[in-house]
Amino acid sequence: MKLQQLRYIWEVAHHDLNVSATAQSLYTSQPGISKQIRLLEDELGVEVFARSGKHLTRITPAGEKIIETAGEILRKVDSIKQVAQEFSNEKKGTLAIATTHTQARYALPGIIQEFITKFPDVALNMHQGTPGQIAEMAADGSVDFAIATEAMELFSDLIMMPCYKWNRCVLVPRNHPLAQKQSELTLQDVGQYPIVTYVFGFTGRSKLDDAFIKEGIAPKVVFTAADADVIKTYVRLGLGIGIVARMAYDPDQDRDLVAINANHLFEPSITHIGFRRGTFLRGYMYEFIERFAPHLTKELVDEAVSRHNKADIDEVFEHVELPYR
Numbered sequence: 455m456k457l458q459q460l461r462y463i464w465e466v467a468h469h470d471l472n473v474s475a476t477a478q479s480l481y482t483s484q485p486g487i488s489k490q491i492r493l494l495e496d497e498l499g500v501e502v503f504a505r506s507g508k509h510l511t512r513i514t515p516a517g518e519k520i521i522e523t524a525g526e527i528l529r530k531v532d533s534i535k536q537v538a539q540e541f542s543n544e545k546k547g548t549l550a551i552a553t554t555h556t557q558a559r560y561a562l563p564g565i566i567q568e569f570i571t572k573f574p575d576v577a578l579n580m581h582q583g584t585p586g587q588i589a590e591m592a593a594d595g596s597v598d599f600a601i602a603t604e605a606m607e608l609f610s611d612l613i614m615m616p617c618y619k620w621n622r623c624v625l626v627p628r629n630h631p632l633a634q635k636q637s638e639l640t641l642q643d644v645g646q647y648p649i650v651t652y653v654f655g656f657t658g659r660s661k662l663d664d665a666f667i668k669e670g671i672a673p674k675v676v677f678t679a680a681d682a683d684v685i686k687t688y689v690r691l692g693l694g695i696g697i698v699a700r701m702a703y704d705p706d707q708d709r710d711l712v713a714i715n716a717n718h719l720f721e722p723s724i725t726h727i728g729f730r731r732g733t734f735l736r737g738y739m740y741e742f743i744e745r746f747a748p749h750l751t752k753e754l755v756d757e758a759v760s761r762h763n764k765a766d767i768d769e770v771f772e773h774v775e776l777p778y779r
Contacts (some may be wrong), residue, residue, distance in 0.1 A: 457531065459494040460524040462487050463502050467521045468594075471503065471510040529595045533734040544737050546575040552588040553580070553601035555681045557725065560701040561779065562601075565745050573738050584680070585609075592730055598739065601746075603725045604660060613758055614728035616771050617747035618779045621722045622662065623703055623713040625689050625696035632695065633712040641669050641719055648676040648694030650685050662697060665720045686711065701779055724776065731759075749774055 462476070466487065469476040477484040495501050502517035503510040513521065536547065553562070558580055570578060581588075581597055585605040592600035593611050600612060603620075624644060626632045632643060645666070652659040666673045676694050679685050682702035689696040689711065696711075703713040727746060729735070740752045754770065761767045 455494065455497060456490070457527075459490045460527055462490050463494065463517075463521055464524045464528055466491070466503070466510065467513060467517075468596075471512070473510065525594060529730075529732070532595070533732070536734045536736055545573055547736060547738065548577045548579065549599070549739060549742060550579040550581065550597040551599045551601060552583060552591040552597040554585070554588070554603070555582055555683075556699050556702055557601050557603075558582055559682070560699070561725070562746070565742070569738075569742055569745060572741070576738055592728065595730065598733065599727055599729055599742070601725065601727050603723050606726065609726070609728055610764060612728040612730055613767060614726040614764075615743075615747070615750055615755065615758055615767070616774070616776055617725045617727050617750070619722040619724055619776050620779045621700055621717045622697055622720050623700045624716050625686060625698060625703065625708075625711045625713055627690065627692070628710060628712055630695070630712070632714060635714075639714050639716060639719065641665060641671055644695065644697070644716075644719070645671040645673055648674045649697060650677045650679075650688045650694040651675060651697040652682075652685070653678045653680050661721045661723050722778070735759075749776075 461480075465476045465480060466473055469479065473484050473487055477487050480487075491502065498520070500516040500520075501514050502520055504512045504514055551562075562580075566578060566580075570576070579597075581591060583591065585602050585608055588597075588600045588602050589605075589608040589612070591597045592609070600609060600614075601617075602609065606614060624632065624639060632639065632647070635643065651662060654660070654663070674694075677685075677688050679688075682698045685696045685698055686702075686708065688694070697716065700713070700717075703711070727743060727750070735755070740755060743750045743755060744752070754774075758767050758770045761770060
């Protein structure tokens with residue numbers, strides 16, 4: 455059994471069983487990959503992939519277990535490489551982050567700019583997706599860090615640490631009746647108008663729904679999107695009033711819109727950053743975490759890593775006062 459063979463079956467499984475695409479991504483030949491997979495299957499005495507002619511059709515039950523173990527082995531190998539790199543050149547390497555559009559567009563640019571300035575030899579890769587996709591990428595080792603707000607139950611296999619609280623604002627055109635309202639905004643006010651907001655499962659959408667349900671109001675959500683910039687576009691078109699993360703309002707770029715404070719209408723959401731257990735954190739990884747959330751010092755992160763379950767990890771942060779953004 456060769457490490458290369460384990461790499462091949464892992465990559466084929468994560469390229470939708472497309473051997474040609476796998477070969478292209480690994481800069482090798484399709485026949486070479488097929489041959490090595492066959493040699494591995496012959497050695498193990500079981501098929502990893504079922505076939506129809508020359509085409510792979512599915513992963514066998516035995517193959518599921520084998521590929522899962524292969525992934526664990528490959529992650530250990532990567533950790534060994536990272537340990538070596540840390541001691542040979544502590545400021546050179548890679549860092550991959552998975553997050554949502556709102557975090558990538560509004561929360562991270564300044565952090566990343568500072569980070570790249572300090573660590574110019576660290577290649578930083580950003581992946582955007584749904585909470586489910588983000589959790590999967592972090593769990594299978596495709597990325598180092600996951601940054602998310604929604605669906606924390608999907609991240610149960612990761613060490614997730616709280617970074618900051620945030621809330622929402624209501625966006626309306628400057629000539630909208632709500633922009634002229636003198637008294638404090640209420641949910642009843644909001645419920646009178648069509649609403650443009652996030653897709654369920656994105657950027658604290660559950661907190662919004664919970665608030666309306668609690669007041670017995672059925673909001674008129676007419677359009678949803680995962681991207682705050684898309685939401686703002688449709689508010690400008692007059693489709694409805696927007697409810698977005700407060701950080702998504704830019705006073706300079708959004709001067710044609712009015713942002714009405716909605717902190718009192720909705721429970722705040724908490725953004726977390728996390729990584730899979732067993733990850734070797736290099737020095738620049740600790741630095742990135744602390745730049746994103748200054749209270750997450752190396753000592754506090756290491757304390758969270760030492761805990762064995764989510765309840766114990768949460769205990770580490772129960773007395774930490776989270777900042778608002």
